[in-house]
Amino acid sequence: MAIKAETEQNFIYSQAVPLIPIYSVLFIVFWLYTGFTTSNFVNWSLENTLTIPFVILLYYMYRWHKFSSASVTFIFIFLLLHVYGSQYTYPENPFGYWLRDTFNLSRNHFDRIVHFCFGLLLAYPMFEIFNDKLRLQTWLAYLLPIQLILSLGALYELVEWIVADWFLPTHKGTSFLGIQGDLWDAQKDMGLGVLGALIILGITYLTRRSTT
Secondary structure, eight states, rough: HHHHHHHHHHHHHSSSTTHHHHHHHHHHHHHHHHHHHHOOOOHHHHHHHTHHHHHHHHHHHHHHHHBHHHHHHHHHHHOOOOOHHHHHGGOOOOOHHHHHHHHSSEEEEEHHHHHHHHHHHHHHHHHHHHHISOOOOOHHHHHHHHHHHHHHHHHHHHHHHHHHHSSSHHHHHHHHHHHHHTTTTHHHHHHHHHHHHHHHHHHHHHHHHHHH
């Protein structure tokens, strides 16, 4: 048990240098694959307008702060989920349809999964910066990622609205937003992001407390 705990701790806190080339190649291959096989190239292009700037930002952030293996893995998984969502459009995602049919759900919930994972997977890298790099007070290191997840979620919803309203016809704009008839879709998406952040930060708190 001690060996297993030490291995898990090394993965969480160790730098991710060996993983970055592997993740980079896998992401580029998958990103190109989704672009070539997408059912809606316009939607795919719009959904990925923030992907490349985000990856560039991550490159420069990593030069400033060497993320742990856990953080890099979380970011990698989230990018794959987002790109996979853009391949078919979120409301038409095959995995979402499989979940809907298997569990008798009312809609395709893949977009909700990704919004939840936005908080679940990205709050920890944010915490790592605030706690390990900037050395903020502990309560601030836990609070700021939650606030950022909520703020970025709201900003994303605003950008979606602007793109759909200004650049797309009404029927395509509605499809791009992926509300699927739910008037409270944006609010639920932001709420799920915050829920994901609360869960991962709660796990982080308990994990760090048990190792100190």
